[in-house]
Amino acid sequence: MSKKLFYLIISLLMAGSLVLGACAPKPTPVEEAAPAEEAAPAEEAAPAEEAQAEEVAAEKIPLTLYYMPVTRFYYPSPKEIGEAMAADLANAGFDVQLELAGDWPTYLGLRREGNLDGLYMLGWGGDNGDPDNFLNYFFGFSSADKVGDDPAAWVKSPEKREGWYANTDVAYLLYQASINPDQSAREEMYKQVENMLHDDVARLWVAHNNTPLVFSSAVSGYVPQPVGADYFEGVKVEGSDTFVFGRGGDSVQLDPAVVTDGESFRVTGQVLEPLYQYEPGSTKPIPALAESCTPNENSTEWTCTLRQGVKFHDGTDFNADAVIFNFDRWRFTDNPYHYDSQVFEYYEYMWGGFDDASVITAVEKVDDYTVKFVLSQPLAPFLANLAMDMFAISSPAAIEAAGEDYGLPSNGCVGTGPFKFVEWVEGDHITITPNEDYWGGAPTVDVVFRVIADDSARFLALKAGDIQGLEQAVVEDLAAAEADDALYVLTRPALNTGYLAFSYKIVEFQDVRVREAIAHAINRQGLIDNFYGAYGEVAKTFLPPLIWGYDDTIEDWEYNPELSRQLLAEAGFPDGLSEVTIDPTFVTE
Amino acid sequence: MTRYIIRRIISVIPTLIGVTFVIFMFQRLIPGDPAIAMLGEHATEDSINRIREQFGLNRPLFLDREALATGDLSGFFDSQYVNYMERLSHLDLGESIHRRIPVLETLKLRFPATVELSLLSMIIAILIGIPVGIISASRRNSLIDSVSMVGSLIGVSMPIFWLGLMEIMLLAVILKWLPAGGRLSTGFEINGITHLYLVDSLLNGDLAGFKDALSHIIMPAVALATIPMGIIARMTRSSMLDVLQEDYIRTARAKGLGGRLVLFRHALKNAALPVVTIIGLQAGTLLAGAVLTETIFSWPGIGRWVYDAILGRDYPIVQGGTLLIALIFVAVNLIVDILYALLDPRIRYK
Amino acid sequence: MTQINPEEFIVTDFAVREHRSLWGDAWRRLISSNTARLGMFVVILFISSATLSHFFWEYEPKKDLDYSLKLKAPNLTVTEEIPSIHPFGTDKLGRDIFRRVVHGGWNSLRVGIVAVGISLIFGGVIGLLTGFYETITMTTVERITLFGISGFLLGSLSAWIANQPLQLVGFTLLGLVAGYFEGFWAGQLKRVVFFSVLGILISAVPALFAGSSVALVCGVLGLLTGIFLALALDGRFFSNVMMRIMDMILSFPGYLLAIAIVAFLGPGLGKGMIAIGVVGIPVYARLTRSAVLSVVNKEYILAAQSVGESHGRIIFRHITPNILSPIIVQTTMGLANAILSAAALGFLGLGAIPPEPEWGAMLGDSYRYLTSGAWWAVLFPGLAIMLSVLGFNLLGDGLRDALDPKLRT
DSSP states (O other): OHHHHHHHHHHHHHHHHHHHHHHOOOOOOHHOOOOOGGGHHHHHTSHHHHHHHHHHSEEEOOOOOEESSSTTBBBBSSHHHHHHHHHHHHHHHOEEEEEEEEEHHHHHHHHHHOOOOOOEEEEEEOOOOOOOHHHHHHSSSSSGGOOOOOGGGGOOOOBBTTBBHHHHHHHHHHHHHHHHEEEEEEHHHHHHHHHHHHHHOOOEEEEOOOOEEETTTEEEBOOOSSSSOEEEEEEEEOSSSEEEEEEEOOSSSSSSGOOOHHHHHHHHHOOOOOOOETTTTOOEEESSSEEEHHHHHHHOOOOEEEEOOBBBTTOOOOSHHHHHHHHHOOOOHOOOOOOOOOOOOOHHHHSSSSSOSSSSEEEEEETTEEEEEEEESTTTTHHHHSSSSOBBBOOOHHHHHHHHHOOTTTTOOOSSSSSEEEEEETEEEEEEEEEETTTTOSSEEEEEEEEEHHHHHHHHHTTTTTSSSSEEHHHHHHHHHHOOOOOOEEEEEEOOEEEOOOOOOOGGSSHHHHHHHHHHHHHHHHHIIIIGGGGEEEEEESTTSSSTTOOOOOOOOOOHHHHHHHHHTTTTTTOOOOOOOOOOSSSOO | OOOHHHHHHHHHHHHHHHHHHHHHHHHHHSSSHHHHHHHHGGGHHHHHHHHHHHHHTOOOSSSOHHHHHHOOOOHHHHHHHHHHHHHHHHTTBOOTTOOOOOOHHHHHHHHHHHHHHHHHHHHHHHHHHHHHHHHHTTTTTSSSHHHHHHHHHHHHHHHHHHHHHHIIIIIIIIOOSSSSSSOOOOOOOOOOOOOOOHHHHHHHHHHHHHHHHHHHHHHHHHHHHHHHHHHHHHHHHHHHHHHHTTTTHHHHHHTOOHHHHHIIIIIIHHHHHHHHHHHHHHHHHHHHHHHHHHHHHHHOOOOHHHOOOOOTTOOOHHHHHHHHHHHHHHHHHHHHHHHHHHHHHHHHOO | OOOOOOOHHHHHHHHHOOOOOOHHHHHHHHHHHHHHHHHHHHHHHHHHHHHHHHHHSSGGGGGGOOOGTTTTBBBBBSSSOHHHHHTTTTTTOBBBHHHHHHHHHHHHHHHHHHHHHHHHHHHHHHHHHHHHHHSSOOHHHHHHHHHHHHHHHHHHHHHHHHHTTTHHHHHHHHHHHHHHOOOOSHHHHHHHHHHHHHHHHHHHHTTTOOOHHHHHHHHHHEEEEEEEEHHHOOOOHHHHHHHHHHHHHHHHHHHHHHHHHHHHSSSSSHHHHHHHHHHHHHHHHHHHHHHHHHHTSSSHHHHHHHTTHHHHHHHIIIIHHHHHHHHHHHHHHHHHHHHHHHHHHTTOOSOOOOOOOHHHHHHHHHHGTTTTTTTTHHHHHHHHHHHHHHHHHHHHOOOOHHHHHGGGG
């Protein structure tokens, strides 16, 4: 390179960039968007400063959309989905600032304190297929609201966790539905609730995602379950006696009563069984370890006849004592096997609490193969709850032997299910083998659950034949799998809903027209096509179509930026919305 | 000499105490707690509070001012920091909050994976870096020299996560020669004393296992090796050049000794010290770089594990993992310093 | 090759020639090296393209969304299907990657520059002070300042526990006194006893108002503070403490520390800058310190001291200019490192807030589409990172050769 030419280039570039950069008008839109200066809202959300903010009457903050820091089945690519929603909103006049509030625990913590001040992405996956499990957690009365004996006089207070949303009518209806044993009456009530929420634009429901599972064509007989663990017992693999299933994360522990994650239930669901289980491919509870459960006339007592001749994998008998042992262990905090280090999360959550707070006030032994559940109040979703994976029966002998270490990799779990636990190499794989004495007929293959965290790597492993089945893949890979003769795709029916929540702490969002404008601004079908592929569907209500109580007659908000602008103008923002006001009446301590 | 070593070892102690303190403070200061991380979307107010109670997360970090004012001094002895230090003092790293598995047990399982990866990367870096450096130095200002120095600079400038992705795309997706991630294929099992699969499989005479382990480790190891390789090559070259200008080399040359003999017998030996130092210091860098490499290649090591634990607020794992990495780093520094003192007497009298 | 041969250099040195400044010489050496010129070219190319595009090539990432163009391979001609030219292809949201790579430079390079600025300022000051006072005795004023600050810090701790601001004032005063009467009361034991008693009194008496147990705790703290202040603090001690702190930061794995800092501060480009900057402080502190130590015993420093120049003047007039060259080299190389670290944070989703383009984040978003063949979405942002880092490294290398011919590699 000649020196002169080099000097020339350098001086030109330098002079050009410096001079032009210096003369340029500073406040360009791009610079305004520079996030370095925008980080303030997250700090303001801290409770301490929040308290100070209350003293100032009305505080203006940028309109913010918080996107989730992690991938969940209802939002397969949250950052990009957030970007797309923000772009849609921008085209309808909402100047939205995207914001990452922090990692997942931080995000959930801020949401819990009601400090995600703006729009935020979140979702819900159903536990037991009952509409109550969807709606009541979000919109029902909290225990603090239940003042006095007359439910009709209860007032729903703004729930921090739900973006300060409160709707007493909805909460009252949900309470009514939760104690009504008549299913068709409940169905009507839930439909009514859905319509009320829709009219109020309480949330913008975005998508239900049918989770895709990809298999090698040598595999047959896998049954994906909308609720509960998938059925592995019918799986056959051509030319092999082992089925290797690839998944994104390891199990947390193999004692279903003390965990909350799907990867644990996926394994315990094969080894342990509850009294009831869900019908393959549906959400309907059918008998499993119980042959039947029948309620008394006001549904406060349920008598269950147990299956006879069933043995745990350790050879001990399954009987009424075993059922009572398990329920007592879960319920009583002073039970010797209810350890302080263990969190019996789901028992508290589904049955109202421990000890005296429990809805189940007694589990009585009628005879060796009959138990009676006594409830403190009618509980409509009793059988659906009973069938959940968390309430699967473990061998009392195994719990007594392992003590606090039951469910850890060294011990695994011991139940009555179609598979027996073999080994668990933490972070790598779990192996289970057929239970030859299974009452429902023994399975034929060993199953290995392998952890491959990355979606793409997992798909490559399937293509290479290293695994024979997997859950969750990138949309583009799924399209390739559909086209590939050696692979096929199954879907787990959606029992989840991704939504965009409004913080009602924002004065502007308290106007239903603004919320509706946002609903019309976002091209949800576009999101589905681009990020969910053929597996997602637009959500028009909170309940997925699979759940009874789903109201198909609800008319969804159409994608219409023009209408959105018009609504926004009617609400008093003809020039669009870029700054919002925090309502000082919502106080966080 | 012994006095120098003892003094140097003692000087490490405050650093280590500081490290444990910083680790403790950092994780407690990060917003969001394990209870929320555990329960996810389903968290209810009651259960969060109960879990906090169970794991002692609602206890004061050091001192509770209100408790002190009421004359409750015992609060200090039950504070989170005292508990943490007490457990640490008898080498108890605690149990994972989420899984209740002792941290030490998981460390035993995962640490060898990281060590194996780092060691192999180091070996690759040394085997390529040193010869390249020597050749460059001996053919100074030739085309080979320029090419290899620009090449090593590219190595130093490499975003290893990007290189890893490119490797996966080329070797796993397009050519399908190597698996994209993991440490072993399903069905392979390698047991042994070292827990380094490459070594164990050879000791067991398990060639198929060795081949499988090698095919998994080669891509991450090469990705991880690029930066140290560049650094080692450059260091070797410059320290060789320094030595080659010394009088005794000229004397040797003048005596008529062959170029190769001078290079290897006289120059290399004396140029080795700075190179050894740099190699030692790279150990820490390798462990740090493992976070990204392990993420991309689904490698079951400690880098990724600690990263996940930070995200899940699993304090004992963050403590145990970070402490181990910090310990190794401090130890390597110590060894390098002592080696230096052994080899260069000027230092220890300073 | 136009590299200068050392022998030749010495010979010309003896020749009578016009006066040349050190920097002029260095510049000439720099310009004469091919690799340094290449590095300079790359660096200037990246910086000017980022700056120019930021100010003159309008881009609104917020509105950039076109599903019909998603994940299109690079094209250089307009077709029926793709009505626009995308030399680097498009990403999942149908955004032009070329545009985002060019605009991303603004964010990615800024992180590097600010982060290195943070490391350099803090590290440099720490290194200067520790290096200087390790060998040169502090003046009374400096001792008073050091003791005062120590007293203030220790005082604020016990003041916080007892909820009494009185202690803050008390301990600060105690520190000042301890600094002033350095030779007070010959015999260290007496001095220690005196200050300990004072410390207990200052701390425990006001704390009595809060409660007896508080007073006890504060009393112990006061005792320790007193002893601490009574034992003569000097530059060596100060230097030792600072260096141990630097060792501590250095013994954490860099990325993990940066991730932890970002988790603590919250994500965002600004926080990322701070995190990377903090992680880099010890490197600069150590480098500056050792450079200072190597010049501080030189004759000209001694001369300046004997003439009675103030310490501040010695540091700024005599030391700083003489240690500049290793620091300049390290800064250039450090920029390269900081850009790499920023990209790594972005890759892990802790960098710029979307939809702002940033190279690491672009990689992190798009690598999931690699298996389905979208190589362009990963290749180009990665190349941008690598080339810019390479540019800074080449330049740093050239600077090293130019500023210090002895260190030539």
